[in-house]
Amino acid sequence: DVKVTQSSRYLVKRTGEKVFLECVQDMDHENMFWYRQDPGLGLRLIYFSYDVKMKEKGDIPEGYSVSREKKERFSLILESASTSQTSMYLCASSLSGNEQYFGPGTRLTVT
Amino acid sequence: QKEVEQDPGPLSVPEGAIVSLNCTYSNSAFQYFMWYRQYSRKGPELLMYTYSSGNKEDGRFTAQVDKSSKYISLFIRDSQPSDSATYLCAMSPLLFNDYKLSFGAGTTVTVRA
Numbered sequence: 651d652v653k654v655t656q657s658s659r660y661l662v663k664r665t666g667e668k669v670f671l672e673c674v675q676d677m678d679h680e681n682m683f684w685y686r687q688d689p690g691l692g693l694r695l696i697y698f699s700y701d702v703k704m705k706e707k708g709d710i711p712e713g714y715s716v717s718r719e720k721k722e723r724f725s726l727i728l729e730s731a732s733t734s735q736t737s738m739y740l741c742a743s744s745l746s747g748n749e750q751y752f753g754p755g756t757r758l759t760v761t
Numbered sequence: 762q763k764e765v766e767q768d769p770g771p772l773s774v775p776e777g778a779i780v781s782l783n784c785t786y787s788n789s790a791f792q793y794f795m796w797y798r799q800y801s802r803k804g805p806e807l808l809m810y811t812y813s814s815g816n817k818e819d820g821r822f823t824a825q826v827d828k829s830s831k832y833i834s835l836f837i838r839d840s841q842p843s844d845s846a847t848y849l850c851a852m853s854p855l856l857f858n859d860y861k862l863s864f865g866a867g868t869t870v871t872v873r874a
Contacts, residue, residue, distance in 0.1 A: 654804070659802075689769070690769060692765070692767070692864040692865050692867055693805070693851075694864075740804055740805070742804070749810075750862070751806075752805050752806065753804050754802065754803055754804050755802075755803075
């Protein structure tokens with residue numbers, strides 16, 4: 651079974667803090683994704699990566715950056731967290747041309 | 762206007778009822794249509810996908826696509842409490858297009874025992 655794990659299930663941070671969200675997949679997938687999920691808005695793509703050290707902006711990249719130094723790990727970084735970034739963050743991975751497998755999500759609250 | 766519209770519900774039905782979920786969309790380039798199921802405190806998992814117009818059946822689940830009306834549906838027959846989840850529609854111009862999935866907001870369903 652494909653396993654996508656995320657470093658934290660729940661996280662509470664203060665405004666202005668730097669926040670790191672980690673995602674690890676164990677199936678040698680090329681592609682990895684970060685989404686945020688908000689009530690009434692569904693899933694929105696923040697960034698994705700199709701190879702190590704490669705990244706592409708999704709629909710809402712503002713305020714976020716990513717890092718992919720190893721194939722199995724994809725990190726989402728909030729350089730200076732704001733209350734508008736309070737959300738559920740979902741990581742996913744896929745083999746090219748195949749379905750995306752999602753992690754359990756990290757619920758981030760910024761106060 | 763959102764590219765994909767989905768009634769957020771919530772929907773509450775008794776066990777054994779038929780659950781009907783719908784999405785409408787505006788982009789005529791969409792060819793592949795997917796339904797994801799998301800249990801509480803879990804990530805979404807792919808339930809079914811269909812191509813172009815028509816029906817697809819998988820056990821108690823039936824997905825329908827009407828491209829002329831830009832309307833897709835998911836029916837759950839003989840619903841069970843284990844079907845209680847949020848259901849998200851997603852669509853793409855290409856099958857499993859790696860970065861062009863457009864999601865609906867999700868409909869939360871509760872099946873009462």
